[in-house]
Amino acid sequence: MTVRVGVIGVGVIGREHVLRLARRTVGAQVVAVADADPDRARSVAAEVGAQVYASGAELIDAVDAVVVASWGPTHEEYVVAAIAAGKPVFCEKPLAPTREACDRILDAEVAGGRRLVTVGFMRRHDPQYRAMKEVVVGGAIGAPLLMHAAHRNVSVPSWFTSEMIVTDTAVHDIDVARWMFDEEIVAVTVLTGRVSRKAQPGFRDPQLLILETASGVLVDVEASVNAGFAYDIRGEVVGEDGTVELSESAGAVVKRAGAAHTRVPTEWIERFTPAFDAEFRAWIDVIATGDTHATVGPTAWDGYAATACCEAGLAALRSGTRERVELRPEPELYCTTAHQIPTEGTPR
Numbered sequence: 085m086t087v088r089v090g091v092i093g094v095g096v097i098g099r100e101h102v103l104r105l106a107r108r109t110v111g112a113q114v115v116a117v118a119d120a121d122p123d124r125a126r127s128v129a130a131e132v133g134a135q136v137y138a139s140g141a142e143l144i145d146a147v148d149a150v151v152v153a154s155w156g157p158t159h160e161e162y163v164v165a166a167i168a169a170g171k172p173v174f175c176e177k178p179l180a181p182t183r184e185a186c187d188r189i190l191d192a193e194v195a196g197g198r199r200l201v202t203v204g205f206m207r208r209h210d211p212q213y214r215a216m217k218e219v220v221v222g223g224a225i226g227a228p229l230l231m232h233a234a235h236r237n238v239s240v241p242s243w244f245t246s247e248m249i250v251t252d253t254a255v256h257d258i259d260v261a262r263w264m265f266d267e268e269i270v271a272v273t274v275l276t277g278r279v280s281r282k283a284q285p286g287f288r289d290p291q292l293l294i295l296e297t298a299s300g301v302l303v304d305v306e307a308s309v310n311a312g313f314a315y316d317i318r319g320e321v322v323g324e325d326g327t328v329e330l331s332e333s334a335g336a337v338v339k340r341a342g343a344a345h346t347r348v349p350t351e352w353i354e355r356f357t358p359a360f361d362a363e364f365r366a367w368i369d370v371i372a373t374g375d376t377h378a379t380v381g382p383t384a385w386d387g388y389a390a391t392a393c394c395e396a397g398l399a400a401l402r403s404g405t406r407e408r409v410e411l412r413p414e415p416e417l418y419c420t421t422a423h424q425i426p427t428e429g430t431p432r
């Protein structure tokens with residue numbers, strides 16, 4: 085079965101997803117595109133032979149499945165419309181920027197009784213993170229105690245704010261922590277100190293987030309968005325009997341003249357292309373099977389919990405103290421492992 089996909093929002097990442105689905109994802113065809121900027125919509129649609137729709141609502145009617153890659157505050161409207169139409173919907177992070185908006189999405193999905201929403205926390209599909217989780221779950225390093233993470237961007241545009249370091253940058257590490265240890269984060273602290281001279285005036289960069297999981301695992305996340313030298317993503321889990329860390333590079337290490345050299349990506353798109361490709365392969369596969377539920381990987385619940393942690397993170401950034409994460413009870417619809425990402429060779 086070919087899944088006829090429509091993409092709403094074809095800016096930086098939306099266009100990447102259009103090309104990925106059209107050119108590299110078996111079983112997918114991009115038939116429809118919509119964007120607030122009609123010229124951009126026309127130009128991206130022309131690259132793949134898709135039709136341009138004037139509104140997201142019309143696009144949702146015309147396709148089998150929907151990708152939402154417009155800006156965060158617009159996600160709720162499209163995700164809820166896709167749920168109402170009974171269509172699988174892949175929503176870029178954040179599911180929505182406020183807990184109330186995420187609540188409304190959860191309520192709509194629960195009322196329909198089918199899991200249709202997949203959230204774009206692509207690190208769960210990254211081969212290195214997956215290898216790391218396999219070690220943690222397999223027990224080789226014993227009970228996990230701590231995780232150290234770093235998320236370093238080369239630079240950010242002038243409109244990027246201190247708050248966005250929590251909601252747009254560290255949000256990926258928040259999702260990784262919940263997924264890595266299969267438990268909720270119960271408290272967030274955000275520390276700021278000496279500010280990088282490369283940061284805009286008044287901008288609090290870098291930030292150090294301390295996440296506490298329900299069982300007491302502590303996760304420290306260095307989030308720096310003016311690192312300058314590379315897009316550097318790091319992670320290490322410390323267990324009672326050993327440690328496991330992300331490998332330095334997916335490429336080769338060259339040793340010569342008394343030094344070792346390896347490539348560090350400069351852009352997020354380079355670092356996470358294998359993860360983005362894998363997340364869309366998995367999404368199209370699960371839709372093509374025609375199951376009642378059409379989600380794989382992060383669900384609407386994961387999107388809700390990440391936004392709740394970000395809200396606690398924003399409160400912590402303001403207060404300088406530890407802030408608790410308050411979650412509503414997890415609806416029955418999500419209390420299952422059926423949506424987890426299949427590993428190689430897992431029969432469906």
Ligand code: NAP
Nearest residue numbers: 093094095096097098119120121153154155156158176177
């Ligand atoms: P972007 O370049 O600004 O693209 C967003 C596009 O959506 C723009 O063309 C924008 O048009 C359009 N748009 C805005 N409001 C719309 C609406 N109501 N209906 C339809 N289209 C609308 O942003 P981006 O960097 O691609 O980010 C898009 C989303 O992806 C964000 O939620 C972001 O957090 C997420 N993202 C995720 C990752 C990841 O690692 N998973 C990486 C990057 C981005 P105008 O420019 O005219 O407003």
